[in-house]
Amino acid sequence: MLRETHVNALILLALLAVPLGALVLDQPFIITLATKVTILALAGVGLNLALGQGGLVSFGHAIFFGLGGYSMGILASHAQSFTPLMEVPFVIPGTNLMPVIWIVAIAVSCLAALVVGALSLRTSGVYFIMVTLAFGQMFYYFAISWPAYGGEDGLSIYVRNQFPGLNTLVPIQFFGLCFAVLCAVLFLVSRLNKSAFGLALTGAHYSPVRAMSVGIEVTRLRLVAFVISGGITGLAGALFADLNRFVSPTMFSWHTSGEIIIFIILGGVARLCGPIAGAAAYIILEQYLGGFSEYWQIYLGLILLFVVLFAQGGLIGSLSKREIVRG
Amino acid sequence: MSTILLIEQLLNGLQFGVMLFLMAAGLTLIFGVMGLINLAHGSLYMVGAFAAAGVAGWTGSFALALVASLAAAAMFGALIELTVIRRLYKRDHLDQVLATFALILIFSEGTRWAFGSFPLFLNIPDILSGTVMLPGGIEYSLYRLTIIGIGLAVAAGLFLLISKTRVGMRIRAGENDREMISALGVDISVLYTLVFALGAALAGLSGALVGAIQSVEVGMGEPVLILAFVVIVIGGIGSIKGALAGAILVGVTDTMGRTLLPVIFGSFMDPSAATSVGSALASMLIYILMAGVLVFKPTGLFGQA
Amino acid sequence: MGDPILSVRDVHKAFGALKASDGVSLELRAGEIHALIGPNGAGKSTLIQQIAGGLAPDSGTVEFVGRDISGTSTAQRARLGLARTFQISALAMQFTVLENVVLGLVGERGHVFRFFRPVMKDAAYLDPAHAILKRVGLHDVAHMRTAELSHGQRRQLEVAVALTLAPKAFLMDEPMAGLGADGSKALTQLLADLKTHAPILLVEHDMDAVFALADRISVLVYGKIIATGTVDAIRANPEVRAAYLGDGEIPA
Numbered sequence: 001m002l003r004e005t006h007v008n009a010l011i012l013l014a015l016l017a018v019p020l021g022a023l024v025l026d027q028p029f030i031i032t033l034a035t036k037v038t039i040l041a042l043a044g045v046g047l048n049l050a051l052g053q054g055g056l057v058s059f060g061h062a063i064f065f066g067l068g069g070y071s072m073g074i075l076a077s078h079a080q081s082f083t084p085l086m087e088v089p090f091v092i093p094g095t096n097l098m099p100v101i102w103i104v105a106i107a108v109s110c111l112a113a114l115v116v117g118a119l120s121l122r123t124s125g126v127y128f129i130m131v132t133l134a135f136g137q138m139f140y141y142f143a144i145s146w147p148a149y150g151g152e153d154g155l156s157i158y159v160r161n162q163f164p165g166l167n168t169l170v171p172i173q174f175f176g177l178c179f180a181v182l183c184a185v186l187f188l189v190s191r192l193n194k195s196a197f198g199l200a201l202t203g204a205h206y207s208p209v210r211a212m213s214v215g216i217e218v219t220r221l222r223l224v225a226f227v228i229s230g231g232i233t234g235l236a237g238a239l240f241a242d243l244n245r246f247v248s249p250t251m252f253s254w255h256t257s258g259e260i261i262i263f264i265i266l267g268g269v270a271r272l273c274g275p276i277a278g279a280a281a282y283i284i285l286e287q288y289l290g291g292f293s294e295y296w297q298i299y300l301g302l303i304l305l306f307v308v309l310f311a312q313g314g315l316i317g318s319l320s321k322r323e324i325v326r327g
Numbered sequence: 328m329s330t331i332l333l334i335e336q337l338l339n340g341l342q343f344g345v346m347l348f349l350m351a352a353g354l355t356l357i358f359g360v361m362g363l364i365n366l367a368h369g370s371l372y373m374v375g376a377f378a379a380a381g382v383a384g385w386t387g388s389f390a391l392a393l394v395a396s397l398a399a400a401a402m403f404g405a406l407i408e409l410t411v412i413r414r415l416y417k418r419d420h421l422d423q424v425l426a427t428f429a430l431i432l433i434f435s436e437g438t439r440w441a442f443g444s445f446p447l448f449l450n451i452p453d454i455l456s457g458t459v460m461l462p463g464g465i466e467y468s469l470y471r472l473t474i475i476g477i478g479l480a481v482a483a484g485l486f487l488l489i490s491k492t493r494v495g496m497r498i499r500a501g502e503n504d505r506e507m508i509s510a511l512g513v514d515i516s517v518l519y520t521l522v523f524a525l526g527a528a529l530a531g532l533s534g535a536l537v538g539a540i541q542s543v544e545v546g547m548g549e550p551v552l553i554l555a556f557v558v559i560v561i562g563g564i565g566s567i568k569g570a571l572a573g574a575i576l577v578g579v580t581d582t583m584g585r586t587l588l589p590v591i592f593g594s595f596m597d598p599s600a601a602t603s604v605g606s607a608l609a610s611m612l613i614y615i616l617m618a619g620v621l622v623f624k625p626t627g628l629f630g631q632a
Numbered sequence: 633m634g635d636p637i638l639s640v641r642d643v644h645k646a647f648g649a650l651k652a653s654d655g656v657s658l659e660l661r662a663g664e665i666h667a668l669i670g671p672n673g674a675g676k677s678t679l680i681q682q683i684a685g686g687l688a689p690d691s692g693t694v695e696f697v698g699r700d701i702s703g704t705s706t707a708q709r710a711r712l713g714l715a716r717t718f719q720i721s722a723l724a725m726q727f728t729v730l731e732n733v734v735l736g737l738v739g740e741r742g743h744v745f746r747f748f749r750p751v752m753k754d755a756a757y758l759d760p761a762h763a764i765l766k767r768v769g770l771h772d773v774a775h776m777r778t779a780e781l782s783h784g785q786r787r788q789l790e791v792a793v794a795l796t797l798a799p800k801a802f803l804m805d806e807p808m809a810g811l812g813a814d815g816s817k818a819l820t821q822l823l824a825d826l827k828t829h830a831p832i833l834l835v836e837h838d839m840d841a842v843f844a845l846a847d848r849i850s851v852l853v854y855g856k857i858i859a860t861g862t863v864d865a866i867r868a869n870p871e872v873r874a875a876y877l878g879d880g881e882i883p884a
Binding site for chain 1: 740
């Protein structure tokens, strides 16, 4: 058995090694898959902060994934058609610069998380799950019925957005960018988990009554966690849209929320690198089983059922010895 | 907009609400008695619709189709309760959500495998097709009226079942005190299977009845499931009365919103913009309603504090 | 006997027809252990919740260190120095003993929104945390997971966490419940020592402990305080004896 930090290092190394190997072997498709894993893992890292650390089972994180995606889609579509986003009261042009898009994606997602969180956190437990699921559906239907940006058909962006100093259309360069973003976020989240904030958030998860009785305003604390969590997932959404050069209401669907939760569960709840292992396992299953049967999601369902019923702790839990999560 | 059209839409909203009630009642009963959140409830709705469409195609009898929907959904409900669900009662909500999400994947893909990806159609039986003249000169679909009737009858039946019968007493006892009910010598696991199968049957019936108005296809259950959650949040969890009130509120609000909002916006905007703004807003209306309830009564209209 | 630290003034709380608090008034004064006793269903928990936050009284006020705290949240009251221990241990079981104490310090200092500094390596938290653990006698098990503690140790940890709040008053809900004779004795000692630090409002079923520790006792029956006084006065009070007759809980 290994220490969790060692397992984390191994996971990140593997995530880096696979596309580099694919580059040598000239397998661009593998690089794209690794990029997809990286981006989905980032979405999972975002949710894991709320779900794993905070115990907030949000079934609505597709909201932020979708908002991140549409932030990119809307800004880039205006840039590619050379029309401003807005003219009154002041002109806001579109953009195809990733850093700007990311900031917008994070800001929009955080704002939505603030509103959705403030409403949803008035409830807890099963109610919280149902309410976040419902708000997710609201955004989904809104995206479908709002015709300005493609409605049900979604929105295509013909050229991948730019990042200063890189050619983002080269798969390995775009992968490197996503990987760097993931590592930066992982670093921040690991600091966060060990900080006073992280201790309070986990404490409020394990014993909300205790947290309150030592002077912690639990709802406010959870709301802040939810907002940070939404911001990270929103950033992942913007990258995901750039990977596909396409956004559609599917990014908002409840199925997407479910998948992000699955990454966390397959990898191990509240494990720093759990979402990476989980997203990788998911994509590998999708590729392998998808080639094997058109109905591969039956097998995914069976595997998930098995993990939930019999193998709690996920992949990282079975690879590393039980240590105190906050260690 | 004419009064007749308004009343017709009101009835459509009522019919939609009654269908939502059949879903929400099962969910809230299962949550109230067993403390379980079941995402696969939408799959049982789908099972009912497919069973009905299959049997109707085979025998041509709508009555048999309805019986089949009840039987198939109850059977699959009991099956998953015995194999999967009962392992989840003592687990946390996250495990419940995930395991039942896994069941959705299995049900959806299994149905796609068995019936293909194309939608099936279930015809309204001849005897119920056409319209009836309601007082006030309103012509209304007989089938939809029948659905309203069936839904209200089921609601009345559920109230009687829970308030008057021995099984109902046990259900109420189970809600209040799980220890007590097992102390009474009632075989609690049999009761749980029965309650789950009952909830499943209601979902299946709902799927079959709606299947004749819409198409029967894979994935039809989940949007309804999420609406049923909205109903429960509005009505208050564990309360059949809340489920009924919430369902009708949601059904009517949604239907009327879709009809009225484009018209209202049309009174001060140009028609095409009014249609898009109105319909986009209408699609969000019930969630806004839910948000309002959360602000003013987070436990739902009939929920316990 | 010192000034009142905590005053409950004419508090009413009804659930439907049930009057759980029916005009309760109570004072906790500096330097005392004030025991609140009463038969089951007398409304003790309801009263505690109204003092600690979590339940708002229908009417009446709760004053703490000279402030009306009736409308404030549980967390605000805690930050003012109202420290509560729970009847059913509400510790974070997956945390280590030390983490539970540091959690208390984080809450008390309002440092919840510090995002970057690793809190479990910060001497500003660890030093006072260890000092508190030493005081309650849990220093040796600081790095043990809370779930692995014995019942008595958890009670001590409850007190340790309460101490992180720099408390001006303690609110203790049946701290002796479930303790053996030895544990009970050790905790009795600790409480007697604590009251010099801040007064204790003690809800307790263990009458031996109550009579050994309490400076004053209030008896709550059907939502009303039927008597308040010294141990001897309460023992001799006929009304109290009548209320407890069925229970037989008052030793002669």
